Amino acid sequence: MPTDIWYGADCETRIGKRANATTPPTTWQSVEFMSLTVNPTQEWRDRPKLGNPAARVNTLDPIKPRKGFYRESAEVVLDADTRSLPLWLRHAMGSPTTTTASALFLHTFASGAKTEQYFDIVVKVGASDFRIYQGLTLSQLSIQNTGENTQDFNINLSLLGLSRAKATSWPTGTVTACPAEAPILRAIFSVDNVAAGNMLSSSLSWDRQLQEGVFLSAAPTVSSLRPNGGSHSGSATFRAIGAVFDTMEEADTVFSAQLNYYGVVADHFIRFEHATALLQPSPLPISGPGTIERTLNWAPFQTGSTPALTIAIVNDVTAYA
Template sequence: MARAQGARALMALAFETTYGTPPASGFTRMPFARATLGSEQPLLDSELLGYGRDPLAPIKDAVTADGDVVVPLDAEAFGFWLKAAFGSPTTTGAEAPYTHEFQSGSWTLPSMSIETGMPEVPRYAMYSGCVLDQITWQMQRSGLLTATARLVAQGETVGTTTSAGTPAGLELQRFGHFNGAITRNGTALGNVVSAEITYSNNLDRIETIRGDGRIDGADPTMAALTGRIEVRFADQTLVSQAINGEVCEMEFAYVLPSGENFTFTAHAVYLPRPRIEIAGPQGVQASFDWQAARATSPARMCTAVLVNTLAGY
Protein backbone atom coordinates (compact mmCIF):
# COMPACT_ATOMS: atom_id res chain seq x y z
CA MET A 1 0.00 0.00 0.00
CA ALA A 2 1.43 3.38 -1.07
CA ARG A 3 1.77 6.02 1.62
CA ALA A 4 1.96 9.76 1.12
CA GLN A 5 5.47 11.19 1.27
CA GLY A 6 6.36 14.87 1.23
CA ALA A 7 9.35 14.15 -1.00
CA ARG A 8 6.96 13.24 -3.83
CA ALA A 9 4.56 16.13 -3.34
CA LEU A 10 3.87 18.49 -6.24
CA MET A 11 2.50 22.01 -6.55
CA ALA A 12 1.16 23.79 -9.62
CA LEU A 13 -0.11 27.37 -9.85
CA ALA A 14 -2.11 29.39 -12.39
CA PHE A 15 -3.76 32.80 -12.23
CA GLU A 16 -7.52 32.84 -12.66
CA THR A 17 -9.56 34.82 -15.15
CA THR A 18 -12.71 34.44 -13.02
CA TYR A 19 -12.41 34.33 -9.24
CA GLY A 20 -12.86 30.82 -7.90
CA THR A 21 -12.75 29.14 -11.33
CA PRO A 22 -9.57 27.13 -12.06
CA PRO A 23 -8.30 27.74 -15.59
CA ALA A 24 -8.21 24.82 -18.01
CA SER A 25 -4.51 25.36 -18.75
CA GLY A 26 -1.57 27.63 -18.05
CA PHE A 27 -0.33 26.01 -14.83
CA THR A 28 3.29 26.33 -13.74
CA ARG A 29 5.14 23.88 -11.53
CA MET A 30 6.23 25.69 -8.37
CA PRO A 31 9.10 24.93 -5.99
CA PHE A 32 8.10 24.88 -2.33
CA ALA A 33 9.45 23.65 1.00
CA ARG A 34 6.26 23.30 3.06
CA ALA A 35 2.56 23.90 2.63
CA THR A 36 -0.28 24.07 5.17
CA LEU A 37 -2.82 25.14 2.56
CA GLY A 38 -6.02 23.24 3.23
CA SER A 39 -9.76 23.33 3.73
CA GLU A 40 -11.62 22.54 6.93
CA GLN A 41 -15.25 22.49 8.03
CA PRO A 42 -15.80 22.24 11.79
CA LEU A 43 -18.77 20.66 13.49
CA LEU A 44 -21.13 22.57 15.78
CA ASP A 45 -22.34 20.83 18.92
CA SER A 46 -26.09 20.52 19.26
CA GLU A 47 -27.53 22.86 21.92
CA LEU A 48 -30.97 21.24 21.97
CA LEU A 49 -32.49 19.84 25.18
CA GLY A 50 -35.23 17.36 25.89
CA TYR A 51 -33.65 14.21 24.48
CA GLY A 52 -31.79 12.96 27.53
CA ARG A 53 -28.13 13.34 28.48
CA ASP A 54 -26.79 12.04 25.18
CA PRO A 55 -26.37 14.89 22.65
CA LEU A 56 -28.03 15.03 19.28
CA ALA A 57 -25.96 14.91 16.08
CA PRO A 58 -23.73 17.94 15.35
CA ILE A 59 -24.19 20.07 12.25
CA LYS A 60 -21.61 21.36 9.79
CA ASP A 61 -20.32 24.93 10.02
CA ALA A 62 -18.93 27.15 7.23
CA VAL A 63 -15.93 26.07 5.12
CA THR A 64 -12.57 27.74 5.78
CA ALA A 65 -9.77 27.36 3.23
CA ASP A 66 -6.42 29.00 3.89
CA GLY A 67 -2.84 28.28 4.89
CA ASP A 68 0.83 29.06 4.33
CA VAL A 69 3.24 28.08 1.59
CA VAL A 70 6.99 28.28 2.24
CA VAL A 71 8.84 29.02 -1.00
CA PRO A 72 12.44 29.78 -1.97
CA LEU A 73 13.48 33.26 -3.02
CA ASP A 74 14.60 32.58 -6.56
CA ALA A 75 15.03 34.48 -9.80
CA GLU A 76 11.91 33.21 -11.62
CA ALA A 77 9.26 31.45 -9.51
CA PHE A 78 9.25 34.14 -6.82
CA GLY A 79 7.80 36.53 -9.39
CA PHE A 80 4.50 34.65 -9.27
CA TRP A 81 4.21 35.33 -5.54
CA LEU A 82 5.16 38.98 -6.08
CA LYS A 83 2.39 39.26 -8.68
CA ALA A 84 -0.03 37.74 -6.17
CA ALA A 85 1.07 40.27 -3.55
CA PHE A 86 1.12 43.44 -5.67
CA GLY A 87 -0.65 42.74 -8.95
CA SER A 88 0.75 42.51 -12.47
CA PRO A 89 4.22 44.01 -12.98
CA THR A 90 5.48 46.44 -15.57
CA THR A 91 7.95 44.46 -17.67
CA THR A 92 10.66 46.13 -19.73
CA GLY A 93 13.33 44.74 -22.03
CA ALA A 94 13.18 43.67 -25.67
CA GLU A 95 15.13 40.51 -24.85
CA ALA A 96 16.60 38.84 -21.78
CA PRO A 97 17.31 40.00 -19.17
CA TYR A 98 13.82 41.34 -18.47
CA THR A 99 13.02 43.76 -15.65
CA HIS A 100 9.73 43.20 -13.80
CA GLU A 101 8.65 46.04 -11.51
CA PHE A 102 5.92 45.44 -8.93
CA GLN A 103 4.40 48.41 -7.10
CA SER A 104 2.31 48.60 -3.96
CA GLY A 105 -1.04 50.34 -3.86
CA SER A 106 -3.09 48.32 -6.36
CA TRP A 107 -6.83 48.26 -5.60
CA THR A 108 -7.28 44.79 -7.09
CA LEU A 109 -5.25 41.62 -6.63
CA PRO A 110 -5.20 38.58 -8.91
CA SER A 111 -6.59 35.29 -7.67
CA MET A 112 -4.88 31.94 -8.20
CA SER A 113 -5.69 28.28 -8.45
CA ILE A 114 -3.12 26.11 -6.67
CA GLU A 115 -3.04 22.33 -6.91
CA THR A 116 -1.10 20.18 -4.48
CA GLY A 117 -0.59 16.57 -5.48
CA MET A 118 0.39 13.35 -3.77
CA PRO A 119 0.64 10.93 -6.71
CA GLU A 120 1.23 7.79 -4.65
CA VAL A 121 -2.16 7.91 -2.86
CA PRO A 122 -3.35 9.36 -5.32
CA ARG A 123 -4.75 12.69 -4.07
CA TYR A 124 -4.84 15.98 -5.95
CA ALA A 125 -6.34 18.98 -4.15
CA MET A 126 -7.23 22.06 -6.17
CA TYR A 127 -7.55 25.28 -4.15
CA SER A 128 -9.40 27.90 -6.15
CA GLY A 129 -9.81 31.59 -5.39
CA CYS A 130 -6.43 31.87 -3.64
CA VAL A 131 -5.50 35.46 -2.77
CA LEU A 132 -2.25 36.41 -1.05
CA ASP A 133 -2.79 37.91 2.39
CA GLN A 134 0.82 38.26 3.56
CA ILE A 135 4.37 37.52 2.48
CA THR A 136 7.35 37.59 4.80
CA TRP A 137 11.04 36.65 4.74
CA GLN A 138 14.19 37.12 6.78
CA MET A 139 17.73 38.21 6.00
CA GLN A 140 20.58 36.72 8.02
CA ARG A 141 24.17 35.60 7.65
CA SER A 142 23.59 31.92 6.85
CA GLY A 143 20.93 29.32 6.32
CA LEU A 144 18.34 28.66 3.63
CA LEU A 145 16.58 31.73 2.24
CA THR A 146 12.81 31.20 2.08
CA ALA A 147 9.66 33.30 2.17
CA THR A 148 6.28 32.43 3.68
CA ALA A 149 3.18 33.28 1.66
CA ARG A 150 -0.09 33.31 3.61
CA LEU A 151 -3.11 32.60 1.42
CA VAL A 152 -6.88 32.86 1.71
CA ALA A 153 -8.74 30.51 -0.64
CA GLN A 154 -12.37 30.08 -1.56
CA GLY A 155 -12.52 26.31 -1.50
CA GLU A 156 -10.97 22.92 -2.12
CA THR A 157 -11.79 20.25 -4.69
CA VAL A 158 -10.17 16.84 -4.25
CA GLY A 159 -9.70 14.25 -6.98
CA THR A 160 -7.61 11.21 -7.88
CA THR A 161 -6.17 12.76 -11.07
CA THR A 162 -4.53 16.09 -11.70
CA SER A 163 -6.54 19.01 -13.07
CA ALA A 164 -3.41 21.02 -13.87
CA GLY A 165 -2.37 18.99 -16.90
CA THR A 166 1.38 19.08 -17.50
CA PRO A 167 2.60 22.23 -15.75
CA ALA A 168 5.30 24.33 -17.35
CA GLY A 169 8.67 24.10 -15.65
CA LEU A 170 10.95 26.88 -14.46
CA GLU A 171 14.71 27.11 -14.12
CA LEU A 172 15.46 27.26 -10.41
CA GLN A 173 18.08 29.94 -9.69
CA ARG A 174 17.92 30.39 -5.96
CA PHE A 175 19.12 33.42 -4.02
CA GLY A 176 21.06 32.82 -0.83
CA HIS A 177 21.69 34.92 2.25
CA PHE A 178 25.24 35.37 0.97
CA ASN A 179 23.80 37.29 -2.01
CA GLY A 180 21.94 39.80 0.18
CA ALA A 181 22.69 43.41 1.05
CA ILE A 182 20.85 46.23 2.85
CA THR A 183 21.20 49.94 2.08
CA ARG A 184 19.82 53.02 3.80
CA ASN A 185 19.34 56.11 1.63
CA GLY A 186 21.65 54.55 -0.95
CA THR A 187 24.47 53.76 1.50
CA ALA A 188 25.31 50.28 2.75
CA LEU A 189 23.92 49.71 6.23
CA GLY A 190 26.57 48.08 8.40
CA ASN A 191 26.48 46.04 11.60
CA VAL A 192 23.18 44.37 10.66
CA VAL A 193 22.77 40.99 12.35
CA SER A 194 19.38 40.10 10.88
CA ALA A 195 16.39 41.69 9.22
CA GLU A 196 12.76 40.73 8.66
CA ILE A 197 10.35 42.07 6.04
CA THR A 198 6.56 41.55 6.11
CA TYR A 199 4.11 42.88 3.52
CA SER A 200 0.41 42.42 4.32
CA ASN A 201 -2.67 43.02 2.18
CA ASN A 202 -4.92 42.57 5.25
CA LEU A 203 -7.61 40.73 3.31
CA ASP A 204 -11.27 41.09 4.23
CA ARG A 205 -13.16 37.85 3.64
CA ILE A 206 -16.56 38.39 2.02
CA GLU A 207 -18.65 35.98 4.07
CA THR A 208 -22.00 36.07 2.30
CA ILE A 209 -24.73 33.44 2.66
CA ARG A 210 -24.12 30.66 0.15
CA GLY A 211 -25.35 27.13 -0.22
CA ASP A 212 -21.81 25.71 -0.36
CA GLY A 213 -20.54 27.52 2.77
CA ARG A 214 -17.67 29.19 0.90
CA ILE A 215 -16.65 32.85 0.91
CA ASP A 216 -17.56 35.14 -1.99
CA GLY A 217 -14.10 36.68 -2.20
CA ALA A 218 -11.26 38.33 -0.32
CA ASP A 219 -10.77 42.07 -0.76
CA PRO A 220 -7.53 43.89 0.12
CA THR A 221 -7.88 46.60 2.76
CA MET A 222 -5.18 48.95 4.08
CA ALA A 223 -1.79 47.46 3.25
CA ALA A 224 1.03 47.28 5.77
CA LEU A 225 4.79 46.96 5.41
CA THR A 226 6.63 46.24 8.63
CA GLY A 227 9.76 44.51 9.79
CA ARG A 228 12.60 44.32 12.24
CA ILE A 229 16.29 45.13 12.05
CA GLU A 230 18.73 43.73 14.60
CA VAL A 231 22.03 45.64 14.61
CA ARG A 232 25.23 45.65 16.62
CA PHE A 233 25.24 48.98 18.40
CA ALA A 234 28.19 50.82 16.81
CA ASP A 235 26.91 54.34 16.12
CA GLN A 236 23.92 56.63 16.69
CA THR A 237 22.66 56.84 13.09
CA LEU A 238 19.49 54.78 13.47
CA VAL A 239 18.84 55.91 17.03
CA SER A 240 19.10 59.55 15.99
CA GLN A 241 16.67 58.96 13.14
CA ALA A 242 14.21 57.36 15.54
CA ILE A 243 14.50 60.16 18.12
CA ASN A 244 14.14 62.90 15.50
CA GLY A 245 11.19 61.21 13.78
CA GLU A 246 12.99 61.24 10.44
CA VAL A 247 12.26 59.01 7.48
CA CYS A 248 14.65 56.99 5.34
CA GLU A 249 14.55 54.72 2.30
CA MET A 250 15.66 51.13 2.86
CA GLU A 251 16.58 48.69 0.13
CA PHE A 252 16.89 44.93 0.54
CA ALA A 253 18.66 43.35 -2.42
CA TYR A 254 19.96 40.01 -3.70
CA VAL A 255 22.25 39.60 -6.70
CA LEU A 256 23.42 36.39 -8.35
CA PRO A 257 26.79 36.19 -10.13
CA SER A 258 24.94 35.42 -13.38
CA GLY A 259 23.17 38.80 -13.22
CA GLU A 260 19.69 37.89 -11.95
CA ASN A 261 18.66 40.07 -9.03
CA PHE A 262 15.81 40.97 -6.72
CA THR A 263 15.46 44.36 -5.07
CA PHE A 264 12.80 45.32 -2.55
CA THR A 265 12.64 49.01 -1.64
CA ALA A 266 10.62 50.55 1.20
CA HIS A 267 10.50 54.21 0.24
CA ALA A 268 9.53 55.77 3.59
CA VAL A 269 10.69 53.88 6.69
CA TYR A 270 10.04 55.09 10.22
CA LEU A 271 11.96 53.74 13.20
CA PRO A 272 10.81 53.53 16.84
CA ARG A 273 13.10 54.61 19.63
CA PRO A 274 14.65 51.34 20.89
CA ARG A 275 15.68 50.21 24.33
CA ILE A 276 19.46 49.80 24.45
CA GLU A 277 20.24 47.01 26.91
CA ILE A 278 23.60 45.77 28.15
CA ALA A 279 22.84 42.12 28.74
CA GLY A 280 26.35 40.92 29.51
CA PRO A 281 29.92 40.97 28.30
CA GLN A 282 28.96 40.27 24.69
CA GLY A 283 28.40 42.95 22.08
CA VAL A 284 25.43 45.27 22.59
CA GLN A 285 22.62 44.91 20.06
CA ALA A 286 19.59 47.05 19.30
CA SER A 287 16.30 46.03 17.66
CA PHE A 288 14.20 48.38 15.52
CA ASP A 289 10.62 47.32 14.72
CA TRP A 290 10.24 49.56 11.68
CA GLN A 291 7.14 50.60 9.77
CA ALA A 292 6.83 51.88 6.23
CA ALA A 293 4.34 54.37 4.82
CA ARG A 294 3.47 56.04 1.53
CA ALA A 295 6.32 58.22 0.36
CA THR A 296 6.06 61.55 -1.41
CA SER A 297 8.32 60.57 -4.29
CA PRO A 298 7.63 58.01 -5.57
CA ALA A 299 4.04 58.20 -4.36
CA ARG A 300 3.84 54.66 -3.02
CA MET A 301 5.01 52.59 -0.09
CA CYS A 302 7.29 50.05 -1.76
CA THR A 303 8.64 48.70 -5.03
CA ALA A 304 9.88 45.20 -5.86
CA VAL A 305 12.07 44.68 -8.94
CA LEU A 306 12.95 41.24 -10.26
CA VAL A 307 15.44 40.87 -13.12
CA ASN A 308 15.54 37.51 -14.90
CA THR A 309 15.22 35.75 -18.26
CA LEU A 310 11.45 35.18 -18.00
CA ALA A 311 9.55 37.27 -20.56
CA GLY A 312 6.54 37.97 -18.36
CA TYR A 313 4.14 36.94 -15.61
Protein backbone atom coordinates in the same frame (compact mmCIF):
# COMPACT_ATOMS: atom_id res chain seq x y z
CA MET B 1 -8.97 1.18 4.01
CA PRO B 2 -6.13 3.08 2.24
CA THR B 3 -2.95 1.18 1.55
CA ASP B 4 -0.87 3.82 -0.22
CA ILE B 5 1.90 5.82 1.45
CA TRP B 6 2.61 9.44 0.52
CA TYR B 7 6.07 10.99 0.41
CA GLY B 8 6.69 14.71 0.16
CA ALA B 9 9.49 14.11 -2.33
CA ASP B 10 6.94 12.58 -4.72
CA CYS B 11 4.73 15.68 -4.72
CA GLU B 12 4.10 17.60 -7.89
CA THR B 13 2.61 21.08 -7.67
CA ARG B 14 1.04 23.53 -10.09
CA ILE B 15 -0.47 26.98 -9.67
CA GLY B 16 -3.02 28.62 -11.95
CA LYS B 17 -4.31 32.19 -12.13
CA ARG B 18 -8.05 32.78 -11.83
CA ALA B 19 -9.73 35.54 -13.80
CA ASN B 20 -12.01 36.10 -10.80
CA ALA B 21 -13.25 34.32 -7.70
CA THR B 22 -15.47 31.89 -9.62
CA THR B 23 -13.58 31.14 -12.87
CA PRO B 24 -11.11 28.20 -12.67
CA PRO B 25 -7.66 28.53 -14.29
CA THR B 26 -7.06 27.40 -17.85
CA THR B 27 -3.25 27.71 -17.77
CA TRP B 28 -0.95 26.22 -15.16
CA GLN B 29 2.62 26.72 -13.98
CA SER B 30 4.70 23.98 -12.37
CA VAL B 31 6.33 25.36 -9.23
CA GLU B 32 8.67 24.39 -6.42
CA PHE B 33 8.49 25.24 -2.73
CA MET B 34 10.29 24.43 0.51
CA SER B 35 7.15 23.58 2.44
CA LEU B 36 3.38 23.90 2.10
CA THR B 37 0.87 23.57 4.93
CA VAL B 38 -2.84 23.90 4.18
CA ASN B 39 -5.17 24.38 7.15
CA PRO B 40 -8.84 23.76 6.34
CA THR B 41 -11.32 24.50 9.13
CA GLN B 42 -15.05 23.90 9.36
CA GLU B 43 -17.45 24.64 12.14
CA TRP B 44 -19.69 21.95 13.51
CA ARG B 45 -22.70 23.51 15.19
CA ASP B 46 -24.70 21.85 17.94
CA ARG B 47 -28.45 21.96 17.29
CA PRO B 48 -30.00 20.02 20.17
CA LYS B 49 -33.71 19.41 19.74
CA LEU B 50 -35.81 18.56 22.76
CA GLY B 51 -39.15 16.94 23.24
CA ASN B 52 -38.65 13.66 21.34
CA PRO B 53 -37.06 11.03 23.60
CA ALA B 54 -37.13 8.43 20.79
CA ALA B 55 -34.47 10.41 18.90
CA ARG B 56 -31.73 9.65 21.45
CA VAL B 57 -30.44 6.70 23.41
CA ASN B 58 -29.81 8.73 26.53
CA THR B 59 -30.24 12.28 27.76
CA LEU B 60 -26.55 13.18 28.16
CA ASP B 61 -24.61 12.36 24.97
CA PRO B 62 -24.47 14.93 22.15
CA ILE B 63 -26.61 14.53 19.07
CA LYS B 64 -25.40 14.83 15.48
CA PRO B 65 -24.08 18.37 14.80
CA ARG B 66 -24.79 20.33 11.64
CA LYS B 67 -22.09 21.32 9.19
CA GLY B 68 -21.07 24.96 9.56
CA PHE B 69 -18.87 27.34 7.61
CA TYR B 70 -15.71 26.30 5.77
CA ARG B 71 -12.54 28.38 5.71
CA GLU B 72 -9.07 27.72 4.35
CA SER B 73 -5.58 29.08 5.03
CA ALA B 74 -2.14 28.03 3.86
CA GLU B 75 1.50 28.69 4.72
CA VAL B 76 4.10 28.46 1.94
CA VAL B 77 7.86 28.70 2.37
CA LEU B 78 9.64 29.54 -0.88
CA ASP B 79 13.26 29.59 -1.92
CA ALA B 80 14.38 33.16 -2.66
CA ASP B 81 15.04 32.25 -6.28
CA THR B 82 15.24 35.02 -8.87
CA ARG B 83 13.42 33.00 -11.53
CA SER B 84 10.81 31.21 -9.40
CA LEU B 85 9.77 33.87 -6.88
CA PRO B 86 8.16 36.10 -9.57
CA LEU B 87 5.92 33.19 -10.59
CA TRP B 88 4.33 33.17 -7.14
CA LEU B 89 4.21 36.96 -6.92
CA ARG B 90 2.56 37.14 -10.34
CA HIS B 91 -0.28 34.94 -9.11
CA ALA B 92 -0.53 36.62 -5.70
CA MET B 93 0.01 40.29 -6.64
CA GLY B 94 -0.81 40.60 -10.33
CA SER B 95 1.38 41.40 -13.32
CA PRO B 96 4.61 43.31 -12.60
CA THR B 97 5.93 46.32 -14.44
CA THR B 98 8.74 44.95 -16.65
CA THR B 99 11.56 46.98 -18.18
CA THR B 100 14.87 46.08 -19.78
CA ALA B 101 17.85 46.13 -17.39
CA SER B 102 20.96 45.91 -19.59
CA ALA B 103 20.78 42.42 -21.09
CA LEU B 104 18.37 41.34 -18.35
CA PHE B 105 14.85 42.32 -17.29
CA LEU B 106 13.59 44.21 -14.24
CA HIS B 107 10.22 43.07 -12.85
CA THR B 108 8.68 45.36 -10.24
CA PHE B 109 5.74 44.41 -8.01
CA ALA B 110 4.00 47.01 -5.85
CA SER B 111 1.87 46.77 -2.72
CA GLY B 112 -1.49 48.46 -2.23
CA ALA B 113 -3.47 47.32 -5.29
CA LYS B 114 -7.25 47.00 -4.81
CA THR B 115 -7.74 44.49 -7.61
CA GLU B 116 -8.54 41.03 -6.27
CA GLN B 117 -6.03 38.32 -7.18
CA TYR B 118 -7.05 34.66 -6.96
CA PHE B 119 -5.19 31.50 -7.89
CA ASP B 120 -5.41 27.74 -7.39
CA ILE B 121 -2.80 25.32 -6.12
CA VAL B 122 -2.98 21.68 -7.20
CA VAL B 123 -0.84 19.16 -5.31
CA LYS B 124 -0.41 15.58 -6.49
CA VAL B 125 0.20 13.54 -3.33
CA GLY B 126 -0.57 10.01 -4.55
CA ALA B 127 -0.66 8.10 -7.80
CA SER B 128 -4.21 9.32 -8.50
CA ASP B 129 -4.84 11.71 -5.63
CA PHE B 130 -4.90 15.42 -6.47
CA ARG B 131 -5.75 18.08 -3.91
CA ILE B 132 -7.04 21.37 -5.38
CA TYR B 133 -7.06 24.46 -3.18
CA GLN B 134 -9.19 27.07 -4.88
CA GLY B 135 -9.42 30.84 -4.80
CA LEU B 136 -6.24 31.50 -2.82
CA THR B 137 -5.08 35.05 -2.24
CA LEU B 138 -2.18 36.67 -0.39
CA SER B 139 -2.65 37.45 3.30
CA GLN B 140 0.95 38.11 4.38
CA LEU B 141 4.44 38.21 2.92
CA SER B 142 7.39 38.06 5.31
CA ILE B 143 11.13 37.40 5.35
CA GLN B 144 13.60 36.78 8.16
CA ASN B 145 17.38 36.58 7.75
CA THR B 146 20.32 35.95 10.05
CA GLY B 147 24.07 35.88 9.61
CA GLU B 148 23.85 32.10 9.29
CA ASN B 149 22.11 32.38 5.92
CA THR B 150 24.38 31.51 3.01
CA GLN B 151 22.37 30.29 0.02
CA ASP B 152 19.27 29.31 1.97
CA PHE B 153 17.15 32.48 2.04
CA ASN B 154 13.41 31.93 2.36
CA ILE B 155 10.29 33.92 1.53
CA ASN B 156 7.17 33.18 3.58
CA LEU B 157 3.67 33.56 2.15
CA SER B 158 0.46 33.28 4.16
CA LEU B 159 -2.64 32.64 2.05
CA LEU B 160 -6.38 32.54 2.53
CA GLY B 161 -8.65 30.52 0.24
CA LEU B 162 -12.26 29.99 -0.75
CA SER B 163 -12.74 26.25 -1.24
CA ARG B 164 -11.15 22.89 -2.01
CA ALA B 165 -11.74 19.90 -4.23
CA LYS B 166 -10.29 16.48 -5.01
CA ALA B 167 -9.59 14.87 -8.37
CA THR B 168 -7.99 11.76 -9.81
CA SER B 169 -6.05 13.64 -12.51
CA TRP B 170 -4.60 17.07 -13.24
CA PRO B 171 -7.06 19.83 -14.15
CA THR B 172 -7.18 20.51 -17.88
CA GLY B 173 -5.16 23.35 -19.40
CA THR B 174 -1.72 24.18 -20.74
CA VAL B 175 1.25 23.70 -18.41
CA THR B 176 4.59 25.53 -18.23
CA ALA B 177 7.58 23.74 -16.70
CA CYS B 178 9.52 24.97 -13.67
CA PRO B 179 12.37 27.35 -14.53
CA ALA B 180 16.00 26.46 -13.91
CA GLU B 181 17.19 27.16 -10.36
CA ALA B 182 18.66 30.62 -9.69
CA PRO B 183 19.28 30.87 -5.90
CA ILE B 184 20.49 33.78 -3.79
CA LEU B 185 24.10 34.08 -2.65
CA ARG B 186 24.02 36.87 -0.05
CA ALA B 187 21.85 39.63 1.46
CA ILE B 188 22.77 43.24 2.26
CA PHE B 189 20.66 45.80 4.09
CA SER B 190 20.93 49.33 2.73
CA VAL B 191 19.80 52.72 3.98
CA ASP B 192 19.27 55.26 1.19
CA ASN B 193 21.22 52.95 -1.17
CA VAL B 194 24.21 52.80 1.20
CA ALA B 195 25.08 49.38 2.64
CA ALA B 196 24.88 49.17 6.45
CA GLY B 197 27.62 47.03 8.01
CA ASN B 198 27.65 44.67 11.00
CA MET B 199 24.05 43.56 10.50
CA LEU B 200 23.15 40.43 12.46
CA SER B 201 19.58 39.88 11.33
CA SER B 202 16.74 41.54 9.48
CA SER B 203 13.04 41.05 8.88
CA LEU B 204 10.27 42.53 6.78
CA SER B 205 6.54 41.98 6.80
CA TRP B 206 3.54 43.02 4.73
CA ASP B 207 0.12 42.11 6.11
CA ARG B 208 -2.91 42.44 3.83
CA GLN B 209 -6.22 42.85 5.59
CA LEU B 210 -8.81 40.83 3.69
CA GLN B 211 -12.55 41.28 3.99
CA GLU B 212 -14.55 38.08 3.74
CA GLY B 213 -17.60 37.92 1.53
CA VAL B 214 -19.93 35.83 3.70
CA PHE B 215 -23.46 35.78 2.35
CA LEU B 216 -26.65 33.86 3.00
CA SER B 217 -26.52 30.93 0.59
CA ALA B 218 -26.63 27.16 0.41
CA ALA B 219 -22.82 26.99 0.02
CA PRO B 220 -21.03 27.14 3.39
CA THR B 221 -17.92 28.81 1.93
CA VAL B 222 -16.47 32.32 1.67
CA SER B 223 -17.54 33.94 -1.61
CA SER B 224 -14.71 36.49 -1.90
CA LEU B 225 -11.61 37.84 -0.16
CA ARG B 226 -11.23 41.53 -0.95
CA PRO B 227 -8.24 43.71 0.06
CA ASN B 228 -9.32 46.06 2.83
CA GLY B 229 -6.13 47.73 3.97
CA GLY B 230 -2.62 46.67 4.89
CA SER B 231 0.28 47.22 7.27
CA HIS B 232 4.05 47.10 6.80
CA SER B 233 6.99 46.75 9.16
CA GLY B 234 10.74 46.20 9.04
CA SER B 235 13.60 45.70 11.48
CA ALA B 236 17.36 45.10 11.49
CA THR B 237 19.69 44.17 14.36
CA PHE B 238 23.27 45.41 14.43
CA ARG B 239 26.37 44.51 16.46
CA ALA B 240 27.72 48.08 16.36
CA ILE B 241 25.83 51.22 15.43
CA GLY B 242 26.62 54.92 15.13
CA ALA B 243 24.79 58.03 16.25
CA VAL B 244 23.53 58.69 12.73
CA PHE B 245 20.44 56.56 13.40
CA ASP B 246 19.75 58.48 16.61
CA THR B 247 19.77 61.69 14.61
CA MET B 248 17.45 60.20 11.96
CA GLU B 249 15.04 59.07 14.65
CA GLU B 250 14.99 62.38 16.51
CA ALA B 251 14.65 64.46 13.33
CA ASP B 252 11.93 62.23 11.83
CA THR B 253 14.16 61.72 8.80
CA VAL B 254 12.44 59.94 5.91
CA PHE B 255 14.68 57.25 4.43
CA SER B 256 14.64 54.27 2.10
CA ALA B 257 15.11 50.82 3.68
CA GLN B 258 16.26 48.15 1.23
CA LEU B 259 16.94 44.46 1.67
CA ASN B 260 18.98 43.37 -1.34
CA TYR B 261 19.44 39.71 -2.28
CA TYR B 262 22.22 39.09 -4.79
CA GLY B 263 21.93 35.95 -6.91
CA VAL B 264 24.33 33.16 -7.74
CA VAL B 265 23.54 33.87 -11.40
CA ALA B 266 25.50 36.97 -12.43
CA ASP B 267 23.58 40.27 -12.09
CA HIS B 268 20.42 38.61 -10.78
CA PHE B 269 18.96 40.17 -7.64
CA ILE B 270 15.82 40.59 -5.54
CA ARG B 271 15.17 43.86 -3.72
CA PHE B 272 12.52 44.46 -1.08
CA GLU B 273 12.26 48.20 -0.60
CA HIS B 274 10.38 50.44 1.76
CA ALA B 275 11.05 53.59 -0.24
CA THR B 276 9.77 55.97 2.44
CA ALA B 277 10.01 55.08 6.12
CA LEU B 278 10.53 56.59 9.55
CA LEU B 279 12.55 55.11 12.40
CA GLN B 280 10.61 54.18 15.50
CA PRO B 281 12.18 54.66 18.96
CA SER B 282 14.29 51.59 19.70
CA PRO B 283 15.59 50.14 22.97
CA LEU B 284 19.29 50.09 23.86
CA PRO B 285 19.79 46.85 25.84
CA ILE B 286 22.98 46.68 27.91
CA SER B 287 23.21 43.36 29.71
CA GLY B 288 26.90 42.96 30.48
CA PRO B 289 30.47 43.95 29.58
CA GLY B 290 30.21 42.53 26.05
CA THR B 291 29.30 44.26 22.80
CA ILE B 292 25.90 45.90 22.47
CA GLU B 293 23.34 44.74 19.94
CA ARG B 294 20.69 47.19 18.85
CA THR B 295 17.55 46.67 16.78
CA LEU B 296 16.17 49.32 14.46
CA ASN B 297 12.47 49.28 13.70
CA TRP B 298 10.92 51.39 10.99
CA ALA B 299 7.43 52.28 9.82
CA PRO B 300 7.00 52.36 6.02
CA PHE B 301 4.34 54.52 4.36
CA GLN B 302 3.15 55.50 0.90
CA THR B 303 3.48 58.89 -0.79
CA GLY B 304 1.78 60.48 -3.79
CA SER B 305 4.16 58.62 -6.11
CA THR B 306 5.43 55.51 -4.30
CA PRO B 307 3.74 52.56 -2.56
CA ALA B 308 4.84 51.42 0.87
CA LEU B 309 6.59 48.32 -0.55
CA THR B 310 8.09 47.46 -3.91
CA ILE B 311 9.66 44.14 -4.84
CA ALA B 312 12.13 44.45 -7.72
CA ILE B 313 13.59 41.34 -9.35
CA VAL B 314 16.20 41.26 -12.09
CA ASN B 315 16.55 38.02 -14.04
CA ASP B 316 16.71 36.68 -17.59
CA VAL B 317 12.97 36.01 -17.95
CA THR B 318 11.38 38.27 -20.55
CA ALA B 319 7.95 38.65 -18.91
CA TYR B 320 5.51 37.26 -16.35
CA ALA B 321 2.21 37.65 -18.22
